[in-house]
Structures are given as C-alpha cells and as structure tokens.
Amino acid sequence: MAKPRVAVFFGGMSSEHDVSLQSAASVIRNIPQDKYEVICVGITKKGRWLYYPGSPDRIASGEWRKDPDCCRAILSPDPTQRGLLKLMEDGQSILLKVDVLFPVLHGKNGEDGSIQGLFRLSGIPYVGSDVLGSANCMDKEFTHIVLTHAGIPNARFEVVRHIDASRLDERCAEIGEKLGFPLFVKPANAGSSVGVNKAKTPEDLKAAVRFAFTHDRKVIVEEAIVGKEVECAVLGNEKPATSICGQIIPCNEFYDYDAKYLSAASELKIPADIPEETAKRVQETALKAYRALGCAGLARIDFFVTDDGEVILNEPNTMPGFTNISMYPKLWAASGIPYSELIDRLITLAIARGEQA
DSSP states (O other): OOOOEEEEEEEOSSTTHHHHHHHHHHHHHHSOTTTOEEEEEEEOTTOOEEEEOSOHHHHHHTOGGGOTTOEEEEEOOOTTTOEEEEEOTTSOEEEEEOSEEEEOOOSTTTSSSHHHHHHHHHTOOBSSOOHHHHHHHHSHHHHHHHHHHTTOOBOOEEEEEGGGGGGHHHHHHHHHHHHOSSEEEEETTOOTTTTOEEEOSHHHHHHHHHHHHTTOSEEEEEEOOOSEEEEEEEEESSSOEEEEEEEEEOSSSSOOHIIIIIOSOOEEESSOSSOHHHHHHHHHHHHHHHHHHTOOEEEEEEEEEOTTOOEEEEEEESSOOOSTTOHHHHHHHHTTOOHHHHHHHHHHHHHHHHHHO
16 A cells, blocks of 8 residues: 655745755654655745755755756646646656645745645645634734634734834834833744844834834734743644643843754753643643634644743744754653654644545
8 A cells, every 4th residue: 555645845935944944854854754655845935846856955955956856846726636746847747646735834825824725725635724724823913813802811012014114103102102112023924033123212113113024014013021931832633732831041132033043052941940830821821822723733832921920822833843953843752742753643633634624
C-alpha cells in the first residue's frame, strides 16, 4: 500500500519568508519517512511556485531555488484532480496526487486564510486552521474583537488606518491620551514581531505607526502590559489539548524579531515560572480562545501574566515557528510528544478533519 503523500509548502511573499524556510527545513527533516512520502513546494518572495525535489538543507540556506530540477508548479483548484500540477519545460504537465497539504508558511498569504481558501477548493486535507480561523487570528483587530466578545482579557487597543495618515498628529494625540504611554505598535497583519515597536512618547508613536505602515495598511496600537511572557501550545480539532506552559525571557526590551531569531541570548523557560493555579488558568484560557477564534490542528497562544496573577491574552499564532529553537515543538516535547510524533499527529488531525468535511 502506497504511503500517504504530504506536500510541504514553504517560503511565501510575506515578511516572514526566511523564518518559513527554517521552519520547513526542520519539519521536512522530522516527518516520519517510514509513514509518509514528502514532496516540497517553495514559494518565492515574488510569489512564484516551484516544485522542489532536493535536500531540506538547501531550503534552510535559501539555495533551493537554484536546484536544476526545480520546475513550475500549481495546486489544482479542481477537487476531482486533488493534486499538484508540475509544469515541464516542454509544455507538458504532470499531475502528482497529494493526500495532505502542510503549509509551513508564516504571515500574509500563508497564515491569513488566503492559501487555506485555495486548499479548500482543491479538496485536499490540510494542516492547521481553516479560512475563518486563520483570518481571525492573523488580523489583530479582529482577534481583539473576538476575544473581547468571548470575555477573554486582552490589551486595550486602537486602530490606525492608512486613511488616517494625513491626520497622524491628531490621531496619535488621541491614542496617547486614551491609552497612555508606553504603547506597542504593530502591523495588523504580520507575525514574528515584524514591524513591531515600543513607543514611549508621542513622537515615538508617530514614528512607529509610520514604520508599521510599511508592512500593512492597518496598524494596531496596544497598551503596554507589564508581566511575564507565557506561552501555551494547543493541539487538536474538536477536542484540543494544551501543553505545559513555557516562558520567554527576552534579551531585548521586548521579544522582537532579533530576540526571536537572531540572538541566542533570549531564554525559553519550560515550565514557566508561575504558580500551578495560574498555569491552569493560562491553559483554560488558551482552550477558550482556540475555540472562540475557530482554530483547528494547532496554535500557540501567547499571554502576559502580571505580578498580581492576572492572565491577559497577547496573541494567537495558527502556524507558529517550527525551527529548532521554537517554543511550540519544545512545549510539546516537554509535555511528552517528541517532534516527529507531533508532526505525525498534525497530519493525522488534518486527514481526520478532511474526512468530516
């Protein structure tokens, strides 16, 4: 009997392209080869799709695009085909049947529901949340709206839209008066702390908003929450489970992109340095948010735990980092699920959800 064929997607047009390469290389190395046949589809920064037959090491290094055996590829939206079309140089096409799609993609077009819509059209089961769950978690404005409606504590926030650019002085003054300083400024649709800055003054706020606008046409400004940065991994579909809690001790003033990926000085503490009762509330809140936002398969839910024990949700991540230093696989390893088994479970969950569709 043929092994199920899993297509791993990596790269993408988002600002998190390079993070995706590292995550995907790690995932591919750890997919149980005795259970699955793996094929790879890389998406360049310009959005070109390429079938890639080479080593995951060349994905991690960014050299994968130079492989002479790469060829153009298209995921067919026709559910009667359920496969990937390889477009050959002689004009012929080859259909590769695919059983599961695994989008190891971070950020825009990969984590916001866009590619999930294509996956749904293809009729092929896929790892992770569907269109709505992905969109809810990617757009920080809608994340706040859903969390607030569900009664889940989260930071007070304001939205600055691109149309406000002509009255930025006035808008920033309004926000500063309403929320106070310091403030965190974030592109509404980006992850890995890309484009995020801390504003301590009105001038800082304007500069941070302008910078965030280079990543998105909508910017979220949040009140600063002082507390420990605690994360919880969630795994499952209708009956999700939580990992033990982990804690981030950033080397920088906050857990920015450099602290996450470019520095070895940030510390991951597993389990988190919080009381057992507080950890339980973090886990319960993570499950409540997971369901309210419409997540499936997996998510990492990030929190602040204040000195007085208040649990405040920071943000969800529907396709968290899978690098060798990433919190999501580390949390599950510490909870008794090794990396390869975790990937196997994610694929199994995708197949099970596809069978129910």
